[in-house]
Amino acid sequence: MTTRRATITDVAALAGVSIATASKALNGRDDVRAETRRLVLDAAARLSFQPNTLARGLLSGQTHTVGLLTGDMVGRFGIPVLLGAENAFGAGEVAVLLCDARGDAIREQHYLRTLLSRRVDGLIVVGESTNPRPSITRNLPVPVVYAYAPSEDPDDVSFVPDDVGGARLAVNHLIATGRSRIAHVTGPADYKAATDRAEGVRQALAEAGLEQAGQTLYGAWSQRWGRHAAEMLLMTDPEVDAVFCGSDQAAAGFIEAIRERGRRVPDDIAVVGYDNWEVLSEETRPTLTTIDPDLEHLGHTAAQHLFAAIDGKATPGVHTLPCRLVIRDSTAP
Template identity: 80%
Template sequence: MASKRATINDVASLAGVSIATASKALNGRQDVRAATRERVLAAAAELSFQPNALARGLLSGQTRTVGLLTSDSVGRFGIPVLLGAEDAFGAGEMAVLLCDARGDAIREQHHLRALLSRRVDGLIVVGESTNPRPSVSKDLPVPVVYAYAASQDPEDVSFVPDDVGSAMMAVNHLLALGRRRIAHITGPTHYKAAQDRAEGFRLALAEAGVEQAGQTLSGVWSQRWGRHAAEMLLMAEPEIDAVFCGSDQIAAGFVEAARERGRRVPDDIAVVGYDNWEVLSTETRPALTTVDMNLELLGRTAAQHLFAAIDGRATPGVHKMPCHLVIRDSTSPPGVS
């Protein structure tokens, strides 16, 4: 027969204190003497006492639940962020309610109302791109943290990848390999990610005193665009020896077209991608050197700062998270593979 589950009454009785004092000690309240707290905690440990989440929530005013609201219906960037956040929430014994607005503002408002009706303690809003998005924080009774896409309100708490610094890191890698005729192919100019990566590309070359090879080519985030851009670039700038691509899709398309034109990667042209989307980055031949945005870490960090905001310690502003370069076979010094 299963043993009876210990209650707070049992803990209080064993520790020789009132139920109110036991509750204060177990919830970390400061108005309990250290010796009394130690006695209560020792009693709880001896009895294998597990606090009832509902009762604890009623005492603290918290439900120990949070909402995750995403607009990334494809999930390419949103899912890693959500996984990282969920890891942190699980470690903090928080339940998670996930809603997908699918990029629809009306659906998003519906989900916000639904989450608030569930009395969530806070929200993480995950964007579908790094383009700043409208704030939903105004008049909400709970704290909100924005991940991947920053809020347009500077007073909100936002976490985004450092695309400028990461692009500089990628270009500096090419420069360190001795590459000097470096071109740039990227995505649509209305994406902040494309703008920031192009800016990082420009800054790295300027710091090294190296001229860009050709003009920046902007198109859609696709392999098809990568192939088309490669044909244009190799015709206009046949002497290029490296290309920094704004995404792995573009990089994979470039490698394919370069091979068809008899250009060897990395011997003749070193190629760096962006995103570390392993479906492409590890399967392209040669495997792509690429920037990894550390999205799971970004999600975990956003969740940790939501905890802080729930405790009244919000950290307003846009926080740029460092990325890292994954070096694979598509980059090497000239003539070395």
């Protein structure tokens, strides 16, 4: 099994040429006769030669490798971002070094050193919430792009989903389907995602000249909170005809609870969720209209801008990426 791997020297020797010629033949450069090239290629194939990327990188200073530093991969939101990024890199012949710091700043520093000593060409930092996070860009010899969680430093390059816009999409859809008593149930108030979405609700209702039904109910992202919020809302605002929930989980709980109390969805109350987490949004009864933050696309975009930054064309600032409305049965007319 572990026979020494063939080097370009072996290939050159077998082909009967110098290593310089072998290199040129293998890399498709001209200055080499067609017949000679065939000779070299044959030799390479016979030895199943694979160029040593390390040597190449050592020479060129470019490793075609990027570091993917995630704060906490256990959560649900980092994964699609990571996936989109990996996809974009893979297509560009760039390899991805994965580092999960697990929310530990010490570990993050450690990984950062590791990545730099491996001479990555760039870094992408994926957060688990949209709350801004400390910048690591200072004094770094490589470009950095932040995805999902933006950097606290506005001069860094960050990509975040447009939570305000997503909420507006949801509310406008509810208005368009004839609802006018619209409530908002969402996650903890210390999540920027929650306050941003609440702001989007405010904007959309104001533009339509409508009053929000009750206060925004901040709680948790869970199904349990959705059930609880439903009970509260049916007591305080019984005439509500639509609810926009800040997560699909809350929406699922909400639907479950109001169904048990005999309200029909969407006939009595229309419900919109957030995240388009399909294991939930396609399994509720009725299936759930929701906002898809398009995280895979976000990861992809972040990766592409990292490429640009590596080529010296950075685009500083916090870039906001649009969400999509996915209409299902919980708001059907």
